[in-house]
Amino acid sequence: MIARSAEETQKLAEEFAKKIKPPFVLALRGDLGGGKTTFLQGFAKGLGIKEKILSPTYNIYKRYGIFYHFDCYRIENPEEILALGFKEIISNPKNIVAIEWAEKIETILPKNTHWLDFKFIGETTRSIDGL
Numbered sequence: 679m680i681a682r683s684a685e686e687t688q689k690l691a692e693e694f695a696k697k698i699k700p701p702f703v704l705a706l707r708g709d710l711g712g713g714k715t716t717f718l719q720g721f722a723k724g725l726g727i728k729e730k731i732l733s734p735t736y737n738i739y740k741r742y743g744i745f746y747h748f749d750c751y752r753i754e755n756p757e758e759i760l761a762l763g764f765k766e767i768i769s770n771p772k773n774i775v776a777i778e779w780a781e782k783i784e785t786i787l788p789k790n791t792h793w794l795d796f797k798f799i800g801e802t803t804r805s806i807d808g809l
Contacts, residue, residue, distance in 0.1 A: 679809040683802050687713050688720030694809055695724025700744060701771045703788055705780030708796025713804040714778045717796070718747060721776060733778065738762060744772050750779040756786045 681687040698704075704721075706714040715733040722731045727742045734740040739748040739762065746767050753759055768775050768788060780787065794808040 679806045680799065681713065681804050681806060684713070684716045687716045687804060687806070688723070690806065690809060691717040691720030692724035695721045698774065700774050701768075702774045703768050703791045704774075704776040705784075705787060705791045705793045706776065706778050706796065707781045707793070708804075709798060712796035712798060713806070714796055717794070717806065718776050718778070722747070725774065744774055746773060746775045748775065748777040748780075750777060750782040753779070753782045756783040759783055760786065 679690060681690055706717065708714055715731070719731045722729075722742060722745060725745055727745055729742055731742075731747060734747055734749045736752070738750070738752070738759065739746055748759070748764075750759065764786070767773055777783070777787075780791070780793070792808065794806055797805040797807070799805050
C-alpha cells in the first residue's frame with residue numbers, strides 16, 4: 679500500500695484499525711522517520727481513542743484503555759521488555775498491542791503477530807507492506 683502523505687498514512691491506519699478485534703498484536707518495522715508513529719496515530723483514532731498518540735520511546739510503552747503502544751527503539755535485548763509485564767499484556771485476550779521497532783523483540787512475539795513494513799519511497803511517500 680502506498681501513502682503519499684502523513685494524512686493518507688493515518689487514514690489507511692484508521693480504516694485498518696476498524697477491521698481488527700482483540701486480541702491483536704501489531705508489529706511495525708522500518709527506518710527512523712518511516713511513518714510508524716504516524717500510522718499508530720490513525721490506528722488509535724480508528725480504535726476510538728481520543729488522546730494524542732506520541733511515541734513512548736523513553737517510557738517504552740503507554741496504555742490507552744485496551745490499546746498498548748510499545749516503542750522498542752531503546753531495547754537492547756528482548757528480556758528488558760519482559761520485566762515490564764509484556765507477556766501478560768500480549769496474553770490478555772482483551773488487549774490490542776502495537777509495537778514500533780518490533781524486530782528488536784521478534785523472538786518473544788506470538789506466532790500470529792501481524793507485521794507491517796514501512797519503507798521510504800520519497801520525501802513524504804511511504805510504502806506500507808502488510809496492510
